[in-house]
Amino acid sequence: MEGKPVCSHCSGRAVYLDRESGTHLCSQHLKESVQARVLNRIIQEKPLPDKFGVAFSGGKDSTALLAVLVALKEKIPSRLIALTVDEGIGGYREETIRHARDVCSRLNVEHRIITFPDLFGLSLDDFMKNSSRKACTICGILRRRALEVLADQEGVHLLATGHNQDDHAQTTLMNAFSADIKKVFAGSGRTSQFARRIKPFAAVSEREVTLYAILSDLFIDLPECPYASDAFRGEVRRLLNRFEQEHPGSMRNLAHAEEEIRSRLKGKVQLQPLENCKVCGWSGSGEICQVCTVLKEQKNKNNSSTGQ
């Protein structure tokens, strides 16, 4: 193996070491392995709708997801559409949006973009002026709504996100730390109003996802969001990566554990029923939804700064 490990399946030049099994994969077999796991996830969603939406930020995960779905188009009969939210983050989002447009054009995928200013009247940068709230909290609330609105506008009932196995394992551990079982079931389809969400990369590691984007010639080292500061997730990520290095397979087991819990407790955990927001009518928890709460805070802030 002097300097050049070879694929365990075909003796081609290896690009990847599966640390759990100790096997090597070449570019083609790595891609096929990722595609098989994604297809396995997707075919569980029956029936597949005519139109299949992908939440497409333009980052590496959603870029790789789009590339995999395009490669699988003969096995997935649905028409693909990429849905992008432009939050309005100066010095960062322009480049990722440009990359998103370029990827869709190269992959010949229909692409729709919705912007915060179009939907809420302000960009995330505007929201953050003099705000005491964390940017990621506000962005998360507004971006989720923007994606729901865009999916609704485009008639998308099934929406795939680029969350990978590492994200999944991190979230599982974070939920365990907070001991909040409700979080395990959050977003697991309590209403027919929203597009159903699936995570086709839930059994694919972040390394494999990144590698897939690189091997598809679609990876570019994009700038980091200037608001990114989820220190707790970062800590959990480092901890899990260290653990995975010493105990290969831990990440996969942890990601799988939450799915097991969800599947075994399905229907046994009583979730609070959704209500229609009294301001906008959208489904949410509580009389006033989180989006309207954020918008109201913003309005109050503007009024106090203009002395109204």
Add this chain to the structure above:
Amino acid sequence: MKIIFPDGHEREIASRGRTIEAIIQEQGLNPLELLVSRDGEIIPEDTIGNESDSIRLIRISHGG
């Protein structure tokens, strides 16, 4: 061998017949958080390094 780190800085490191993984770990980095490219081609981290190699480390996750 020449190692180009994700932040762009470069360092000459003696490979001494070790794997790239061992060299990365020696630098205090977790090989699971990186991909390795040699002369523009992705290679697995258990590849044995040569003194003449130019190795680029690609960071796979951001933030936090």
